[in-house]
Structures are given as C-alpha cells and as structure tokens.
Amino acid sequence: MLDDILEFLAAHDLCVLATAAGGVPHCSLMGYAMDHERRHLLLATLPETRKWRNIQENPDVSILVDNREALPDLGRDALTAVTISGRLRPFHDPSGEAAAKALLAGRLGSLGGILERPESRVARIRILALQILKGPVQAMRFTLPD
Numbered sequence: 001m002l003d004d005i006l007e008f009l010a011a012h013d014l015c016v017l018a019t020a021a022g023g024v025p026h027c028s029l030m031g032y033a034m035d036h037e038r039r040h041l042l043l044a045t046l047p048e049t050r051k052w053r054n055i056q057e058n059p060d061v062s063i064l065v066d067n068r069e070a071l072p073d074l075g076r077d078a079l080t081a082v083t084i085s086g087r088l089r090p091f092h093d094p095s096g097e098a099a100a101k102a103l104l105a106g107r108l109g110s111l112g113g114i115l116e117r118p119e120s121r122v123a124r125i126r127i128l129a130l131q132i133l134k135g136p137v138q139a140m141r142f143t144l145p146d
Helices: 002-011 050-057 068-074 094-108
Strands: 014-021 024-031 040-045 060-066 080-088 121-134 138-143
Touching (some): 024 040, 050 121
Antiparallel strands (some): 040 121, 080 121
C-alpha cells in the first residue's frame, strides 16, 4: 500500500501546503515534484512569501494531495486524499537546490517565472508520515524512517 501512495503522489503535481508560525496556520496552493528517491516533495517559492518565512521559523508542515479533479466523473466515493507530515530539509549546497529547480522546471515549467528568478528557493520537504483516505471513511497511516 505504501508504494501505491507514493505512486499516487508521483502522479500528481498540485498540493495544499500548510505552514504555521507563532501559532497561526497558513495554507498555500502549490505545484510540486517528488525527488527521485520518493522521500521528499520539492516546492518552489520566493523568500518574501509568508509560507517561506513560516517554514524558516517552523520547519514542520502538513501537505494535502488529492484527486478532487476526478470527482465530477467518479463521484465522492472515489475521492482519494493523502496527508503528508513533513519537515523542511534545507539544501547544504547550491548544486542540490539547482538540481531541484531543474526537476521542478521539467515537471511544472517555470511556475509563472518563479524558477527563473535568482532569489527563488526550493523547500525540500522530507516525508515523515503519510495518511491516505479513500472515500469518506477508509483511512490508513504509515510512518517513514527519518
């Protein structure tokens, strides 16, 4: 089942990122890509955004990926949602972040020009736990080694 969840995440590229700072939550709709090892989600942003400031203060995040776009055709019982508990893992060298930007660009384009801006940053989020919800009540949770 864990492999199925990772396949689901790899097949999608839009998520809701939830961050918090000072006890105040904030959600952002984001494009993402998974790294080649399928242990991190990569999200591009600019350093002046609230989400980036929040992640710098509190590196723990929650991310929601779902298939709601399929609901008109499949119905609510076919809804699948994956909630990721994760933590920011900063890049320790510019080449790692440059490779992440290239992977994002290959998957999502320039993200409205964000990736072309020299100040853009990539939040590399380590997947620590996954919860999948299939339909309205069927849920499973998996914890991954840090």
